[in-house]
Amino acid sequence: MLTLHDRFKGRDFLTLADYNSDEIQTILTNAMNLKQKQKCNTPTPYLQGKTLGMIFQKSSTRTRVSFEVGMYQLGGQGLFLSNNDIQLGRGETVADTARVLSRFVDGIMIRTFEQSDVEELAEHADIPVINGLTDLTHPCQILADLLTIEEYKGKLAGLKLAYVGDGNNIAHSLLLGCTKVGMHVAVASPANYQPKDMIVQVAKEAGKESGGQVEILTDPVAAVANADVVVTDVWASMGQEQEAQQRLKVFKDYQVNSQLVSHAKPDYIFLHCLPAHRGEEVTAEIIDGPHSAVWDEAENRLHAQKAVMALLMG
Ligand code: CP
Ligand code: NVA
Numbered sequence: 258m259l260t261l262h263d264r265f266k267g268r269d270f271l272t273l274a275d276y277n278s279d280e281i282q283t284i285l286t287n288a289m290n291l292k293q294k295q296k297c298n299t300p301t302p303y304l305q306g307k308t309l310g311m312i313f314q315k316s317s318t319r320t321r322v323s324f325e326v327g328m329y330q331l332g333g334q335g336l337f338l339s340n341n342d343i344q345l346g347r348g349e350t351v352a353d354t355a356r357v358l359s360r361f362v363d364g365i366m367i368r369t370f371e372q373s374d375v376e377e378l379a380e381h382a383d384i385p386v387i388n389g390l391t392d393l394t395h396p397c398q399i400l401a402d403l404l405t406i407e408e409y410k411g412k413l414a415g416l417k418l419a420y421v422g423d424g425n426n427i428a429h430s431l432l433l434g435c436t437k438v439g440m441h442v443a444v445a446s447p448a449n450y451q452p453k454d455m456i457v458q459v460a461k462e463a464g465k466e467s468g469g470q471v472e473i474l475t476d477p478v479a480a481v482a483n484a485d486v487v488v489t490d491v492w493a494s495m496g497q498e499q500e501a502q503q504r505l506k507v508f509k510d511y512q513v514n515s516q517l518v519s520h521a522k523p524d525y526i527f528l529h530c531l532p533a534h535r536g537e538e539v540t541a542e543i544i545d546g547p548h549s550a551v552w553d554e555a556e557n558r559l560h561a562q563k564a565v566m567a568l569l570m571g
Contacts (some may be wrong), residue, residue: 265568269379269386272372273434274398281403281437287564288404288557291420293561295330301561302332307363309333312354313388314340314369314417319396319531320389323558324366324566331563336362355381364570370496373378385569387562393453393497395426397476398530399434400561406486407409414439414468419484419521421445421477422511422538423504424452427490427530430563432460438470443472445480447507457563477511487548488528489513489538505537513539526550 261283273281294301309328313321325335340346343353355378358365365382367375368389379386390397407413418435420428424446432452435442442460444452451473462472474480481487492508493501518525527539527549535541544551 261568264571266301266571267385268569270565270569271375271379271386271388272394272427273399273430273437274463276437277312281434282401284400284561284564284568285404287406287568288400288560289408291563291567292557292560298340300332300562301330301567303571304328305332306361307331307570308361309335309566309570310338310358310362310365311335312338312340312343312345312365312367313389314346314367317368317389318369319555320366320368320556323562324389327559327563327566330559331567333363339371347480351377354378354380355386357460359383362470364566384435387565392427393426393456394430394433394492395530397431397558398427398433399566401554401557402431402436402488402528402530403434404561405528405550406526406559408557409550410485415441416485417441417443417483419443419445419477419480419482419489420488420490421513421517422481422489422508423454423492423494424450425490425494427458427488428452431505432456432471433463436460436463436471437467438482439464439467439469441470441472443474443480443484445477445511447511448475451475477517478520481517481520483488484525486528487513487518487521487525490530491532491534492538497527504516508538512537513543515540524548528554528569531555 328335351374359382366387367390370392372391372393375388400520420431492504529551
């Protein structure tokens with residue numbers, strides 16, 4: 258039988274579709290242990306002397322800080338590589354960047370536009386590559402979301418999560434991750450902004466094994482009905498700034514507000530990957546209200562990613 262170490266060491270973390278339910282649960286359990294140790298100031302030098310190269314082709318607060326601090330807390334170092342400063346931003350190929358970085362660092366985290374760039378980087382790197390967000394997916398965020406849900410609800414399987422808004426990277430990774438662990442995911446988006454069918458099909462397949470369910474709807478009330486977890490995200494993602502005005506109109510009936518959440522379970526929790534636009538996708542009353550778990554969710558990025566790095570790069 259493969260040991261835990263053999264199962265994770267050297268692997269990439271490009272999408273949750275590549276990890277089975279046991280593996281996702283193992284990452285979450287390790288994240289909880291690391292979180293506990295951090296709270297007690299117990300050292301966790303699992304990546305002593307190791308370096309993570311962190312390529313950012315888009316802005317970030319949480320991802321940059323949590324990866325950099327996470328590496329430091331594991332005894333290693335994070336190296337911020339801005340697109341403005343490295344040769345990738347001037348046309349050096351993804352493949353050459355992968356080959357060169359593999360000679361210097363022990364892992365690469367990349368935030369970029371195309372999922373295919375992350376895949377290409379992983380193909381040409383001989384060290385683990387971690388997806389820090391693409392236009393298609395954001396798997397690290399959903400690990401933090403699952404960790405937060407498990408902390409608040411004590412379980413994952415059987416819970417209903419409603420995602421209301423744009424069928425974007427967050428919606429995609431929620432579909433892929435939540436169905437793996439046996440959750441019911443209901444997504445409500447306007448007709449032309451629904452999650453990609455290719456992702457929905459993979460999520461439905463995962464649900465067949467885990468007991469998870471998928472519903473793709475246009476009606477936010479139907480999605481939120483009886484939900485344990487209500488999630489939304491910005492209406493215009495990074496790279497869609499020029500569509501922002503038009504999107505305000507398209508999504509106006511998809512705001513998470515007190516009227517909408519009155520259809521959720523009385524003890525529902527609210528999640529948002531952040532950054533948030535109060536008054537657009539969510540009202541201040543909800544994101545700053547008693548059901549909101551968004552600050553724990555943000556913190557859990559750190560613990561979840563430390564688990565991923567320790568398992569893949571350790
Ligand atoms: N949620 C998230 O990924 O935040 P940043 O864009 O600040 O990294
Ligand atoms: N959907 C958002 C998520 C930000 C963390 C974006 O891609 O901009």
